Amino acid sequence: MAAEVVQAPGSRDAGDRGAQAVRRARWTRGVRLAVLAAFVLVFLIPVYVLLVTSFKPLTEADPSRAWALPEVWTFEPWRVAWEKLAPGIWNSVLLAVPGALISAALGSMNGYVLSKWRFPGADLVFTLFLFGMFIPYQGVMIPLVQLLVSLNELTGLNGVFYGGIPGLVLAHVVYGIPICTLIFRNYYVTVPDEIIEAARVDGAGMLRTYRSVVLPVSGPAFAVVIIWQFTALWNDFLFAVFLTGPQSWPTTVMLNNIAGAQTVPYSQQMAAALLASIPTMVVYVVLGRFFMRGLMAGALKG
Amino acid sequence: MSVTRVRRWLPGLLLVAPSIVAIAVFVYGMLGWNFRLAMTDKHDEISEGGFVGLENFIGIWDQQRWHLSVNHAIVFTAVFVGGALVLGWLLAFLMEKGIRGEGTFRAIYLFPMAISFVATGVVWRWLMNSGTGERAVGLNRLLDGLGLESLQWQWFRDPDWGMAAMAVPAIWQMSGYVMALFLAGFRGVPEDLREAARVDGCTEWKVYRHIVLPMLRPVTLSALIILGHISLKAFDLIVAVSGKQIITDVPAVFMWVAVFDSHDPAKGATIAAYIVIAVSIFVIPYLIWSLRKERR
Numbered sequence: 001m002a003a004e005v006v007q008a009p010g011s012r013d014a015g016d017r018g019a020q021a022v023r024r025a026r027w028t029r030g031v032r033l034a035v036l037a038a039f040v041l042v043f044l045i046p047v048y049v050l051l052v053t054s055f056k057p058l059t060e061a062d063p064s065r066a067w068a069l070p071e072v073w074t075f076e077p078w079r080v081a082w083e084k085l086a087p088g089i090w091n092s093v094l095l096a097v098p099g100a101l102i103s104a105a106l107g108s109m110n111g112y113v114l115s116k117w118r119f120p121g122a123d124l125v126f127t128l129f130l131f132g133m134f135i136p137y138q139g140v141m142i143p144l145v146q147l148l149v150s151l152n153e154l155t156g157l158n159g160v161f162y163g164g165i166p167g168l169v170l171a172h173v174v175y176g177i178p179i180c181t182l183i184f185r186n187y188y189v190t191v192p193d194e195i196i197e198a199a200r201v202d203g204a205g206m207l208r209t210y211r212s213v214v215l216p217v218s219g220p221a222f223a224v225v226i227i228w229q230f231t232a233l234w235n236d237f238l239f240a241v242f243l244t245g246p247q248s249w250p251t252t253v254m255l256n257n258i259a260g261a262q263t264v265p266y267s268q269q270m271a272a273a274l275l276a277s278i279p280t281m282v283v284y285v286v287l288g289r290f291f292m293r294g295l296m297a298g299a300l301k302g
Numbered sequence: 303m304s305v306t307r308v309r310r311w312l313p314g315l316l317l318v319a320p321s322i323v324a325i326a327v328f329v330y331g332m333l334g335w336n337f338r339l340a341m342t343d344k345h346d347e348i349s350e351g352g353f354v355g356l357e358n359f360i361g362i363w364d365q366q367r368w369h370l371s372v373n374h375a376i377v378f379t380a381v382f383v384g385g386a387l388v389l390g391w392l393l394a395f396l397m398e399k400g401i402r403g404e405g406t407f408r409a410i411y412l413f414p415m416a417i418s419f420v421a422t423g424v425v426w427r428w429l430m431n432s433g434t435g436e437r438a439v440g441l442n443r444l445l446d447g448l449g450l451e452s453l454q455w456q457w458f459r460d461p462d463w464g465m466a467a468m469a470v471p472a473i474w475q476m477s478g479y480v481m482a483l484f485l486a487g488f489r490g491v492p493e494d495l496r497e498a499a500r501v502d503g504c505t506e507w508k509v510y511r512h513i514v515l516p517m518l519r520p521v522t523l524s525a526l527i528i529l530g531h532i533s534l535k536a537f538d539l540i541v542a543v544s545g546k547q548i549i550t551d552v553p554a555v556f557m558w559v560a561v562f563d564s565h566d567p568a569k570g571a572t573i574a575a576y577i578v579i580a581v582s583i584f585v586i587p588y589l590i591w592s593l594r595k596e597r598r
Contacts, residue, residue, distance in 0.1 A: 032396045039393065040410050043474065046425045049440075053428070066439040067447065110321050117314035125322060127593060132329040134585040136535040138557050139578035140332035142339060142571050147332075174328045177321050206313040235418035237538040241558070252420045256542055259424045266428060273424040277417045284416035288409060291416065295479060296486065 054078060054271035061265060077267035078275070081258070085272050088254030091165060092234055092279075095250055099169045100229040103176040107225050110177065111184025112214055116196050117206050126185065133178035141242050144171060148243065163245040171243060172233050180225050183294065187221035188214065220290070227287055228294035231280050251276045333578060340571035347565055358572040368573075371551040374465045378552065379533040381469035382476075386529055387522070389473060390480025397481075398488035408485075411478035419475065423542020426471035430457035430543070458543060458550055468550055472539055476532065480525050487521035488514065520595075527588045531581050553577050 049067075054077050056070040113119070114126050148162035148170075161167035191214065199209040237252040244253065255276045259269045284291055340358055344351025362368045393411055397404055414422065431440040434454045438446055442454040457467040491514050499509045537554040544550040546559055553573050561570040 029401070032401060036393070036396050036401065036407050040407065043410055043414070043478075046422070046429065046474070049429060050425050063433070063437055063439045063443060066443045106321060109317050113314040113318045117311070117317075119311035119315040119318075122314075125318070127589065128330075129321075129325055130589055130593075131586070132325050134531055134581060134589070135329060135333065136531070136554075136574070136577045136581050138535065138537075138554055138574040139336055140328065141336075141557075141574065142561060142567055143332040143335040144328070171328075174324045177325060181321070206317070231416060235420075237418065237420050237541070241541075242561075252418050252538075255418075255424065256420050259420075259427070259542065260545060269424050270428075273421040277421045280416045280418070281413070284413060288412075292412070292482065295412075295415065295482060 050270045050274050053266050054274055056267045058265055058267070061267070077265070077271040081268045081271035081275055084258055085251065085254055085275055088249055088251040089275070091248055092250040094165050095168055095172070096230050096233040099172045099176075099233045100226045102169070102173050103180045103229040104222050104225045106173065106177060107180025107184045108218060108222065109210070110181040111188050111221075112210055114181065115185045115188040116191070116193070116214070126181070129178045129181055132175065133182065137175065137238055145242060159245065159247065162243065163248060165248050168239060168243050168248070168250070171239050172229070172236065176229055176232070180229065183225050183228070184221050187218070191217060223287065223290040224294045227283055227290050230283065231291070234280050336571050336578075337575050339567060340575045342568050344568045345566050347567065351568065358568055359575070362569070362572055367548060367551060367556060370548065371553050371556045374550065375534065375552045377463070377465040378469050378536060379530065381466045382472045382533050383526065383529045385469060385473040386477045386480050387525060389477040390525070391484050393477065393481040394484035394488055397485060408482070411481050413478070414475040415479055417475070419538035420542045422471050422475055423539050427543045430467055430470070432456040432459040461549065464549055468540060468543060471543070472533070472536065476529060480529070483521050483525050484518065487518045491517050523588070527584060531585055534577060534580050
């Protein structure tokens with residue numbers, strides 16, 4: 001990006017200038033590639049540490065070998081980490097799968113109505129929803145705990161709402177409404193109004209139109225929302241720490257407990273961290289395209 | 303309003319009604335409830351709590367821990383938002399004209415987004431271990447190996463700049479996202495616009511200075527808001543890296559301690575209310591701005 005990039009016309013003959021430009025373009029491309037590759041190395045440092053440490057036997061825990069590859073590779077840390085983490089992983093599955101599906105169903109209906117079957121004040125409702133996307137959840141946490149505790153007492157179902165997975169799913173579904181509605185609404189805006197109108201003229205009601213016209217083309221939006229919510233629910237720590245107990249701790253809380261204990265060797269901590277990350281990493285690798293779209297939707301319309 | 307028109311939109315309203323009620327209760331109702339609780343003297347779990355106005359909001363400023371946590375949040379936010387913006391912009395800038403292997407680069411810069419802050423915290427606590435000399439592991443050991451022992455420091459345990467170190471994993475995790483935002487921004491600048499400027503004799507530098515960068519302003523603002531509100535809510539990462547230590551205390555962690563360790567709902571609610579206020583100050587104008595833009 002040097003300032004003297006463009007020569008005054010006629011200062012050199014055109015052929016020479018062309019060759020120079022090509023050389024410079026090649027050079028800047030090389031520099032760009034080198035810098036990007038250097039950042040790749042930096043970005044992968046934590047991954048290297050996680051992998052290498054997780055396969056080390058306890059005898060190689062000495063600081064002097066911190067960055068070295070294991071001399072003897074062992075699966076022992078992974079085995080122990082799995083034993084400790086498995087109940088949490090199961091809880092996370094029970095949390096993230098139904099939570100993501102319910103969120104997607106709600107978001108789809110909301111997005112459909114707010115873009116294609118609008119009622120007076122629909123814009124205001126949408127705006128009020130959007131603020132819910134940005135609120136710090138600390139601001140609702142104490143009342144939420146109180147409400148779930150009293151739901152336990154009211155229903156007599158101890159450890160279901162407060163201290164249980166259903167309560168956590170409820171919280172995630174409710175606070176996921178804004179982002180899910182936003183993604184579906186922005187997607188349905190691209191569906192031509194004429195198709196909806198045509199169905200209307202044919203006498204189809206709201207639900208018929210939704211089922212026969214809108215739902216069949218909703219695949220990509222469902223993929224985006226389900227992936228987004230699955231990742232968010234799987235990775236959540238804040239709600240889990242406030243709303244769950246030892247029986248219902250999801251992966252993140254268990255991982256934090258394992259890692260927070262001074263007695264657990266680093267190899268097990270790292271194996272546990274990797275185990276906890278595998279489901280979302282698989283989703284990212286296989287369905288990265290949809291993951292990206294969810295991310296961009298989170299930025300509203302930048 | 304005619305009956306037929308009401309018939310037309312009423313089913314839609316009914317379908318959205320459960321969500322409207324849920325948002326009304328769980329977002330607005332509970333925010334209000336929290337503010338109400340913050341204005342009582344319910345400093346333990348049994349008492350009823352009488353109304354005390356803004357007493358808690360003022361009283362908390364007498365506590366040293368609150369001052370510390372606010373300062374920490376400011377340092378963390380400044381370093382994290384600044385760092386992620388600069389790094390994300392740089393990566394996007396290096397890629398915007400297309401480069402071989404772009405898909406791979408993007409995938410690698412973005413993958414930390416798919417991981418929980420807790421898992422990130424586990425590895426970064428090891429990397430930012432404060433041991434030096436013989437006991438050094440993590441980055442301090444790496445510095446030692448590179449012959450840069452003088453750069454070894456306490457990382458997040460440093461009493462003055464510990465929170466700057468705490469921002470490093472957050473930058474690692476979020477700069478790929480900023481890159482994706484900026485990359486979309488760069489690509490949104492029409493190529494003919496750049497070409498026209500070049501024909502008019504603009505140097506490549508001037509094309510950036512006068513055409514591309516001004517058009518990136520909305521993206522920059524979005525990134526700033528998103529990073530800022532993530533930063534003010536920062537909780538997972540800090541707990542995962544250092545637990546409840548005062549040395550890395552921020553309001554979100556302080557609130558957790560107030561609720562679970564001090565069993566003081568009114569104090570927890572007060573801290574939570576301050577976090578809500580801090581986030582709202584820049585999210586509300588942003589929402590109004592982006593909705594106006596959308597309508598245009």
